[in-house]
Amino acid sequence: MDIRYWNKDVETADVQKIRHLQLQRLKSIIASALKTPFYSRRLPSVGINSPDDIKTLDDLRRIPFTMKDDLRQNYPKGLLSVDTSEVVRIHTSSGTTGIPTVIYLSAKDLDAATDIMARSITATGAGRTDILQNMMSYGLFTGGLCMHYGAERVGLMVIPAAGGNTKRQVSLMNDFRTTVLHITPSYLLHIHSKLAEYGVKVGDLALKKAFIGAEPHSEGTRRKIEELFKIDAYNSYGLSEMNGPGVAFECVYKNDLHLWEDAYIVEIINPKTGQLVPDGQEGEVVLTNLIRHAMPLMRYRTRDLAFLHIEPCKCGRTHRRLSRILGRSDDMLIINGVNMFPSQIEEVVMKIPEVGNNYQICVEKDGALDRLIVKVELYSKMFLGEAKQIDNLKSKIGEELKASITIKPAIELHEPGSLPAFEGKAVRVVDTRPKL
Amino acid sequence: MAKQLHIFVENKPGRLRAITDNLQKVGINIRAFAIQDRGDYGLMKLIVSNPEQAHLSLADMGCACALKDVLAVSIPDRPGNLHRLLSVLVDGGINIVDAHGFVLQPNQQGICILEIENLAQTNAEQVVRKAGFDVLGNDQLNNL
Numbered sequence: 001m002d003i004r005y006w007n008k009d010v011e012t013a014d015v016q017k018i019r020h021l022q023l024q025r026l027k028s029i030i031a032s033a034l035k036t037p038f039y040s041r042r043l044p045s046v047g048i049n050s051p052d053d054i055k056t057l058d059d060l061r062r063i064p065f066t067m068k069d070d071l072r073q074n075y076p077k078g079l080l081s082v083d084t085s086e087v088v089r090i091h092t093s094s095g096t097t098g099i100p101t102v103i104y105l106s107a108k109d110l111d112a113a114t115d116i117m118a119r120s121i122t123a124t125g126a127g128r129t130d131i132l133q134n135m136m137s138y139g140l141f142t143g144g145l146c147m148h149y150g151a152e153r154v155g156l157m158v159i160p161a162a163g164g165n166t167k168r169q170v171s172l173m174n175d176f177r178t179t180v181l182h183i184t185p186s187y188l189l190h191i192h193s194k195l196a197e198y199g200v201k202v203g204d205l206a207l208k209k210a211f212i213g214a215e216p217h218s219e220g221t222r223r224k225i226e227e228l229f230k231i232d233a234y235n236s237y238g239l240s241e242m243n244g245p246g247v248a249f250e251c252v253y254k255n256d257l258h259l260w261e262d263a264y265i266v267e268i269i270n271p272k273t274g275q276l277v278p279d280g281q282e283g284e285v286v287l288t289n290l291i292r293h294a295m296p297l298m299r300y301r302t303r304d305l306a307f308l309h310i311e312p313c314k315c316g317r318t319h320r321r322l323s324r325i326l327g328r329s330d331d332m333l334i335i336n337g338v339n340m341f342p343s344q345i346e347e348v349v350m351k352i353p354e355v356g357n358n359y360q361i362c363v364e365k366d367g368a369l370d371r372l373i374v375k376v377e378l379y380s381k382m383f384l385g386e387a388k389q390i391d392n393l394k395s396k397i398g399e400e401l402k403a404s405i406t407i408k409p410a411i412e413l414h415e416p417g418s419l420p421a422f423e424g425k426a427v428r429v430v431d432t433r434p435k436l
Numbered sequence: 437m438a439k440q441l442h443i444f445v446e447n448k449p450g451r452l453r454a455i456t457d458n459l460q461k462v463g464i465n466i467r468a469f470a471i472q473d474r475g476d477y478g479l480m481k482l483i484v485s486n487p488e489q490a491h492l493s494l495a496d497m498g499c500a501c502a503l504k505d506v507l508a509v510s511i512p513d514r515p516g517n518l519h520r521l522l523s524v525l526v527d528g529g530i531n532i533v534d535a536h537g538f539v540l541q542p543n544q545q546g547i548c549i550l551e552i553e554n555l556a557q558t559n560a561e562q563v564v565r566k567a568g569f570d571v572l573g574n575d576q577l578n579n580l
Contacts, residue, residue: 378444378500385442385502386533387474412476415446417498 001252003315006119010262011317019057021262025290027051033296035081038074065299071101079295080104087294092140093240103240104295112291113243116263117150120249124234126180126209128155133178137163142244143214147182150246166191170198177206184337185217185225189368192228207231213245214337216325218436235324241300242287248322253314256321263291268308271329282307284329303330333363335370340405342429345374348400354382354393358419363431372409380416438508438574439487443480444500455480458497464490467577470536485578507550507560508577510570513543521569528563540580
C-alpha cells in the first residue's frame, strides 16, 4: 500500500500529543473568540473571561453549543474577530429562511485550511503527477475553491472545471488525461450514463481516483462508482462553516474518514439531550474549529449524524475516523450536493399571490441524479383564464426558487384544494429516494 | 361579444368529468368545448347555455376558472371560407391565441370560436363584420 503523509509528525502523533495540541489551540481560539461580539457575550456568561479559564479539554463542554441559527442571527459580522482588512476570503451558504451564513478567513486561516486540504489529498495517495478535475461549484460555496487551493499546494495540475456541462467535462477528462475527480457521487454516476452517447469508453480515460462528497451516499454507491469507472473512490466530509471539504477524508484504506483532530475537536452528541454519546455510538457531529481565528466557531452543531471508530487505522494515522454520514438531525435536504431547507422553499412560494394554500416538495431519483419537484396549487381567484399566465407563473416560481436555493426545480401547478392539506408546521416533503 | 368559460384542469383521469358533473347538476348545456393541452395541465374551454351561472357554480366548487371574451364567427360551410376569415385577421394585424370550430348544418353553417390576443385593444369584430361574416353573442350561440 502506498502510504503517503503530508505532515507525518502530526498525522501519526500519539493521542496525548494531539490532545495537548488541541488544548493549546483551543485557548488561542478562545482569545480570538472573546474579540467577537457574539462570543464576548456568550463566554463570560459561563465564566470564561480569558484563555486561562480553560484548564483542560473538558472545559470545552462549559461552552454552550453554537447553532446555525446563531450564525444567522449574528449575520453578517457578529462572529468576526478581526477588522475586515485582515480578511482575505469569505464564503457563504444559504440559511434556512433566506438569511445566509458567512465565514471569514484571514491569510493565516486560509493557509491553515489549505494545509489541511493538502493533507487530505495526500492521504489518498494523490500527488504532483496527478491531474485533478475539480467539478464542484466555484464561488461562494466552499467545495470548489478550498479543494482547488489544497490541490495546488500539493502540486497537482488542477482543471477548475466547476459543475455542469457534462459533455465538456468528459472532453476535458479525455484531452488532459485527468486522473482525479472531485465530484458528487450522483453526478459521477450520471456522467457514466452519458459516456456511450459521447462515444467515450471508460477505458479511453485515464481516471484513477475520485474524491466524492457534498452529499451523503452509501457504501453500495461507492462500490458501484469504483466498478463502473475502475477507480478508487474516497469519501470526504466537510461543511462550509468548518472551511469546507477536508474536515475528514479517507486514506488509502478507504475505511471511513480520518478527522483531523489537530484542526478540529469532534464531539458526538445525542441530538435530543445534547449529552455526549459513548464512543462508537451514532449521534450528531459537533465540531470546534481550531485553525480559524478571523471567525472562531466552537461546539458547532452540524446536524450530521455519524459515529467515531475507536480502532486504529492500518495507515498509521492516529486521528480518529468518522463514519460516513448516516443522516441529518434536522430537515435539511441535499439535492445533487446542494443543501436547502424546506422552509426556504415555503417562504418563496407562499409569497407569490397566484399560489394557493398548499404545496408539496417532492424529491426523487431520475437516473443517477436527484430531481426536485415543487408542487403548488393555483389560487382560484387569481386565474385569468390564459395558458400564458400559467406558464409565466411556473417560470416565475422557478426563477424565484433558484435565487433562494440556487437550483431550479421542476414546478407543477395543481388545481386548488388538490394537494394534501397540513395542519400547523408539518413539513410537506415527500422524499422517495432510496434510503442509504 | 360571446363569453367562453376557461377552466384550469390537471392532466389526470377524472378531472374533466368533475367539471361536467358540476355543470349537469345545475342544468347547464354545453354547446361546444375544446381542450388546450399544456402537458401536465390543460385548459378546458366551454361555450355554455348560461356562462355566468356556470362560472359561479364551478367557482363554488373551488375551480380555477375565468370567463373570457371570444369572437364567435359564423362562416358558410364552403371551401375557402376559413382561409378568407384568417386572411382578414392577418391583414388587420390581429393575432389568434387559440381557436376551435364546429359545423352546425353540413354545407350550410360553421362556427369558429376565436381567442384573440388583447381582444379589447383590437378592432377584430369590425374587421370580421366588414368582411361579411356574422359575429354571434351568447344568446345566438345558445339558440343555434
